[in-house]
Amino acid sequence: MKRIIAAGALALALSAPVAIEAKEKPPIEVKDKGALQGASQIAVVAFNIGFIFESIDATAATGGMLGAFGGTTKAKSELVGVTPEMMQQIADAAYGDFVSRLSAAGFAVADPSAVFNDAGFAKVKGVDTPAEINIALEKKSKGKAVYYKPSQLPIQVLVPGDFTGSGMSSMGLNMTAGQNSYQLATYAKGAATPVIDVTYLIDFSDQKRPGAFSFGGLKVNANLSVVPGFSQVTVIGANGKTNTVSFGQPVSVDGDFIEVADASSGTEKTTQAAANVAGGVAAALGFGGLRFGKTRKFQFTAKLGNYEEGAGKAASLANEMVVGALQAQQ
Numbered sequence: 001m002k003r004i005i006a007a008g009a010l011a012l013a014l015s016a017p018v019a020i021e022a023k024e025k026p027p028i029e030v031k032d033k034g035a036l037q038g039a040s041q042i043a044v045v046a047f048n049i050g051f052i053f054e055s056i057d058a059t060a061a062t063g064g065m066l067g068a069f070g071g072t073t074k075a076k077s078e079l080v081g082v083t084p085e086m087m088q089q090i091a092d093a094a095y096g097d098f099v100s101r102l103s104a105a106g107f108a109v110a111d112p113s114a115v116f117n118d119a120g121f122a123k124v125k126g127v128d129t130p131a132e133i134n135i136a137l138e139k140k141s142k143g144k145a146v147y148y149k150p151s152q153l154p155i156q157v158l159v160p161g162d163f164t165g166s167g168m169s170s171m172g173l174n175m176t177a178g179q180n181s182y183q184l185a186t187y188a189k190g191a192a193t194p195v196i197d198v199t200y201l202i203d204f205s206d207q208k209r210p211g212a213f214s215f216g217g218l219k220v221n222a223n224l225s226v227v228p229g230f231s232q233v234t235v236i237g238a239n240g241k242t243n244t245v246s247f248g249q250p251v252s253v254d255g256d257f258i259e260v261a262d263a264s265s266g267t268e269k270t271t272q273a274a275a276n277v278a279g280g281v282a283a284a285l286g287f288g289g290l291r292f293g294k295t296r297k298f299q300f301t302a303k304l305g306n307y308e309e310g311a312g313k314a315a316s317l318a319n320e321m322v323v324g325a326l327q328a329q330q
Contacts, residue, residue, distance in 0.1 A: 025228070025248030026248045027321065030245050031243060035329070036330055042109060044102075044153075046149070046196075047153065048200070053144050081302035081304070082307060093315075098198065102323055125179060127176060128156075129148070158180065159197045163230070194236060200315055201230040202224060212252035226318040247318070251314055251317045
């Protein structure tokens, strides 16, 4: 990523902006504080797969295809066609893949029934599942996501860092997550077993990303990815220490996953066209600074079978990276 910045008084004097290469984040970021050291087994207490269904993005526009007169462009994107059964299938498969990779890496994974039925686990609070959360994406961007747990885990557990909530509706979830962090630490100490909490947020896009995994023989019309900044793994150790594994870059898969359509209504398009004409007339008459926002709605329809395959592959690739990082912490 390149950012154009002013190089201080010298650049101003020479009237020459300087391009500086921003430091790119690593694919995966690990904070190892020793939570796994000396552990004979581990317990996977949460494995949450989130799906973004709606996002509203606002960006400053300076012209181009979406508007020649500046203003703010708002894009509302909606994903349809993904059923609860599809999401549950993806969550179950991703969890099974994660546990298999842990075992192959030499970890002894505790039986979930023994963990969740332990008296020391009783105070850990589950949330309504699937958990629907209004999330804060980026500055001036927000979205709606639903988080599924695997069928193999009896309750859905959240801890701090699993999501970035937007609005008052997330206050209760944040409080529960904070309490769970303490209760899980208490359980881990009593059971002499570190606990692992995994959360992946899967996003959809109509743009191919560099370095993405591609399915052979499939047309590339979309991208599915485990989103950095909203996907992480938390390890709470029996020794009171906490490790985290997060993603600095998307874990991406390209393929024939969705159909994209402009879902803007006729009225919205007509209103926008009139605003653009008014802006042009005002500019022609010398009234500068008149800026009209542009709004577009896009509908992404998931392709049955292909979508599950792509989301599952993205989660599996993320699992591979995470387990490798955890193995290095032993």
